[in-house]
Amino acid sequence: MSNGSPTQGITTRTYKPGSIVYFENDKSENIYILKSGLIILTSQKLETGEEVKEEVRPGEFFGVKSALGRYPREETAQVIKESVVLVLTLADFERLILKNVNVVLKMLRIFSNQLRRIGRAVREVLGETSTINPEEELFKIGEYYYRAGRFNQARYAYNKYLDYYPNAKYSDLATKRIREIDSGQAESNIAPQPVKRKEVEPSTEELKDFTLDEDIDSMPANESVVDEMDDFLGENDSASSDFDIADESPKHEDISSMFYDAMSLYSQSEYESALQIYKKILNQKSLKNDAENKIYQKAHFEIGRTYFKMGQYNEAIEAFSLLMKKFPQSELNVNALYHLAMIYEVKKQFDKAKSYYQKVISLAAKEEIGKQASRRLKNLESR
Amino acid sequence: MLLDEKLFDKFGVEYEPNDIIFCEFEPGNDFYFIQSGRVEIVKIINNREKTLDILGPGDVFGEMAILEEEPRSASAIAIEHVKLLRFRRENFDALLQGNPQLAYKLLVIFSKRIYDAKRRLMILLLDDPQLKVMDVMNMLAEQDPHLDVQEPVTLRVTVQEIANWAGMQINDVQKILTHLNKLGKIELFNDRVVVRNIRDFQRLVNSRRKSMYA
Numbered sequence: 001m002s003n004g005s006p007t008q009g010i011t012t013r014t015y016k017p018g019s020i021v022y023f024e025n026d027k028s029e030n031i032y033i034l035k036s037g038l039i040i041l042t043s044q045k046l047e048t049g050e051e052v053k054e055e056v057r058p059g060e061f062f063g064v065k066s067a068l069g070r071y072p073r074e075e076t077a078q079v080i081k082e083s084v085v086l087v088l089t090l091a092d093f094e095r096l097i098l099k100n101v102n103v104v105l106k107m108l109r110i111f112s113n114q115l116r117r118i119g120r121a122v123r124e125v126l127g128e129t130s131t132i133n134p135e136e137e138l139f140k141i142g143e144y145y146y147r148a149g150r151f152n153q154a155r156y157a158y159n160k161y162l163d164y165y166p167n168a169k170y171s172d173l174a175t176k177r178i179r180e181i182d183s184g185q186a187e188s189n190i191a192p193q194p195v196k197r198k199e200v201e202p203s204t205e206e207l208k209d210f211t212l213d214e215d216i217d218s219m220p221a222n223e224s225v226v227d228e229m230d231d232f233l234g235e236n237d238s239a240s241s242d243f244d245i246a247d248e249s250p251k252h253e254d255i256s257s258m259f260y261d262a263m264s265l266y267s268q269s270e271y272e273s274a275l276q277i278y279k280k281i282l283n284q285k286s287l288k289n290d291a292e293n294k295i296y297q298k299a300h301f302e303i304g305r306t307y308f309k310m311g312q313y314n315e316a317i318e319a320f321s322l323l324m325k326k327f328p329q330s331e332l333n334v335n336a337l338y339h340l341a342m343i344y345e346v347k348k349q350f351d352k353a354k355s356y357y358q359k360v361i362s363l364a365a366k367e368e369i370g371k372q373a374s375r376r377l378k379n380l381e382s383r
Numbered sequence: 384m385l386l387d388e389k390l391f392d393k394f395g396v397e398y399e400p401n402d403i404i405f406c407e408f409e410p411g412n413d414f415y416f417i418q419s420g421r422v423e424i425v426k427i428i429n430n431r432e433k434t435l436d437i438l439g440p441g442d443v444f445g446e447m448a449i450l451e452e453e454p455r456s457a458s459a460i461a462i463e464h465v466k467l468l469r470f471r472r473e474n475f476d477a478l479l480q481g482n483p484q485l486a487y488k489l490l491v492i493f494s495k496r497i498y499d500a501k502r503r504l505m506i507l508l509l510d511d512p513q514l515k516v517m518d519v520m521n522m523l524a525e526q527d528p529h530l531d532v533q534e535p536v537t538l539r540v541t542v543q544e545i546a547n548w549a550g551m552q553i554n555d556v557q558k559i560l561t562h563l564n565k566l567g568k569i570e571l572f573n574d575r576v577v578v579r580n581i582r583d584f585q586r587l588v589n590s591r592r593k594s595m596y597a
Contacts, residue, residue, distance in 0.1 A: 027528070046504050049596020069494035070528075074501075094487055101479055104486040108479075111493040112449060118500040125507040126550050134454040138408040141458070144427050153460070156403040164410060260430040 010096075011087045015039075021077035021085065022063065031067045031093045034058050037083025043075035047121065064107065067093070135161075139170040142177065147263050149190055151181045187368055188338075255281055259295045262302065271310050278303045297323065301332045304339060313343045334364045338373055345380065354380055390482075391418060394468040398461035404445075407458045411448040413469045416485065417441065420465030426457040428547075437462070443488060449475055505592070507550050514591055515549040516559045517584040520569075522548070524581050536581045541574060 012035070015021060021039065022028060039056040056062045056077075066073045067090060088096065097104050142157030158174040158181075165171060180186040262277035281299040284292075304319035320336040327333070341356030357377040364370035395418070398404055405411065407426060415422075417440050424436040424444060435457055438444055444459055449472060470478050479486040502525075506518045523538045524530055542560060546553040560576070563569045570577040578584065 044596070046501060046508060064490075065494040065497060068491045069498045071495075071498045071525075074498075097490075098483040098487060101483045101486055104483065104490055105476060105479060107490055108449075108486065108493065111490070111497060115493060115497050115500060118497060118504060122500060122504050122507065125504065134408045134410075137454075138406065141407050141427060144430065144432070148432075150401070152401060153403050153406075157406050157409075160406055160409045254429075257430055 010092050013085050013087055015079040015083045015085060017079055017082055019079045021079065022073050024074065024076045025072045027072050028063070029067045029070065029090050030063060031061060031088045031090070032063045032077075033061055033086040033088065035084040035086055037079065037085075038081040039083055039085075040078050040080050041075040042078065061103075061107075064093075065111070135165050135168055136170070138164070139174060142174065143264060146177060146181070146186065147190060147260070149187075151186055154186075155181050184368070188335075188372065255284060255287070255292045255295050259299060259302075262299075266302070266306055266309075269309075271306050275303060275306050278306065297327050297330050297332060300326065301336060304336060308339055308343060313347060316343055334360055334367075334369055337363070338369055341373065341376070345376070350380055350383075390468055391466070394470060396467050396469045398465045398467070400461055400463050402461045402465075404459040404461060404465075404467070405455050407456065408454045410452050411445060411455045412452055413471055414443065414445040414448045415459070416443050416468040416470070418466040418468060421462040422465055422467075423460045423462050424457050425460060429543075443485070443492065446489060446492060448472060449489075503548060506548060508595075509588065509591065510595065511591065512549070512551060512555060513559050513562075514588050515551060516545060516556055516563075518588045519545045519548045520576065520578055521581065521585050521588055524578070532581050532585075535570075536578045538576045538578065539574060540576060545576075 015037070021032060022030075024043065034056045036058050039062065041054045041056060041062060043052050043054075044050065045052055054075075062077060063073065138157060138161050142154050142161060145151070145154035145157060148154075155178055158178050161168075161174045162171060162178075177186070180189060258277050258281055262274045262281075265271075265274040265277070278299045281296060282303070284296065287293045287296055300319060300323035304316045304323065307313070307316035307319060317340060320340055323330065323336050324333050337356050338360045341353045341360065344350070344353035344356060354377060357373040357380070360373035361370050361377065364373075398420075404415065404422065405413075417438055419440050422438045422442075422444060423434055424438065425432050425434050427433070445455070447453065447456070452472075479489075502522050506515055506522065509515045509518060519540075520536075520538055523540055524532065524536050530536055542556055543553055545560075546556040549556065560569065560571055564571050568579055568583070570579075
């Protein structure tokens with residue numbers, strides 16, 4: 001048995017029956033080819049713990065996946081008949097298979113079948129098999145980008161939705177949304193917010209590992225604690241919180257998800273229900289951070305906008321005024337002023353309408369909303 | 384690794400900044416190879432867009448489409464002007480025949496994916512929520528091969544992420560973490576968890592795993 005140098009050339013080893021090439025959980029970047037003899041790989045089925053034995057035949061590779069993926073061996077390789085094994089480093093392996101693409105193709109097919117099987121098992125354990133409806137989810141992606149003011153991305157999702165589901169539940173709404181985006185109406189439909197892309201999180205290794213994660217909250221938590229667990233954890237099992245991650249009161253609801261629920265109701269013209277949620281947000285006593293504070297402000301604006309849509313103008317005026325009073329510096333105020341102007345226009349109080357349009361223009365002359373205000377102002381003045 | 388320029392004439396596509404290349408939940412038929420520019424892989428989780436990865440020249444994405452037409456599990460968005468090669472499932476074999484380097488790359492990607500998925504399944508199959516949470520920490524510790532398990536181990540992870548891995552409700556995870564914190568087993572911060580003795584967690588999870596199969 002020679003060990004050879006790890007980077008230079010392929011080495012050959014001879015193993016006696018009963019010996020082990022590697023154990024489960026060993027870490028190594030070697031890949032093996034069985035030249036002659038017989039080797040058995042023994043692993044355990046994850047779901048049942050059942051032992052699985054697999055024969056390696058002369059000419060076959062083993063130890064490939066764990067070496068390539070750089071993770072511990074998942075099986076034990078035991079020699080049954082005297083065997084001659086070629087030992088390859090990753091670099092050797094790469095050189096070798098680049099000349100034999102058919103081998104790679106064969107491996108890829110085996111790997112992809114395994115991946116599919118594991119993916120299915122994961123979804124099964126999570127009870128996800130039937131819950132996700134890709135049609136609805138695709139539409140929701142469009143809605144997300146629409147609400148975020150990222151209209152190009154929203155349009156892409158709506159268009160794809162219509163391509164794949166031309167006559168489905170949300171087809172009409174998707175068509176309507178695209179029209180709103182193309183006509184520029186979408187801009188005034190949503191509260192103005194900077195349309196810039198969010199900051200990109202650093203691309204660290206651990207982020208990479210979340211590519212497979214799903215947004216799951218359907219697993220019922222099992223309360224059982226094994227004996228040794230008790231031993232380990234001690235007897236006091238109260239979960240009172242005295243440190244930062246857990247110190248939100250149980251009543252504190254997730255403001256951002258409430259907000260988006262309400263937006264979604266609004267987009268489906270369910271104004272009453274949307275209002276109820278927005279008002280609940282206004283009743284939140286504690287705001288955890290800046291992001292929540294922003295949503296809290298937006299909820300004020302949205303209440304005004306929802307009343308406006310419902311034609312309840314006095315309530316709308318009240319809501320917009322409250323926003324401006326509580327948050328004199330809010331960037332939403334321009335849009336609130338614009339809405340106030342529209343309300344007074346509808347109420348035929350043209351002087352008031354004009355003065356509000358003028359305020360909008362003075363605050364945002366170069367922005368789309370300022371331009372719209374001056375168009376409307378011109379209209380009013382030419383009456 | 385850069386592929387033959389000639390391929391670009393046949394398979395090349397270009398995108399402008401912020402263009403969606405494909406969208407989460409859209410059926411997937413193509414996979415992509417980046418010639419130039421960067422692409423962001425994002426997923427909308429709890430109404431927030433989360434960046435899963437940022438890819439650059441030489442990287443491959445959308446490779447799950449090789450298996451079968453399944454809805455995309457994330458969206459790919461161009462960060463800047465991007466040149467890509469787009470391949471359909473049908474001409475996959477021909478492509479790889481001509482580009483063994485790409486084939487090798489895919490082999491590595493699939494190996495990692497399989498392991499990650501298996502490791503996650505192992506966590507999910509545990510029947511005790513506290514052990515699931517501990518095993519998420521074990522898994523994170525395993526990802527750093529240079530970690531000294533004799534010492535307290537710092538894991539960059541949030542409660543939400545642990546909940547995702549473990550397939551549990553965030554509140555339940557929080558309770559467990561609070562409890563472990565109180566017992567002095569871990570120390571909690573907003574963006575990280577420090578585990579005093581990760582070998583304890585490994586021992587507990589391993590012995591449970593053995594007894595599950597007994």
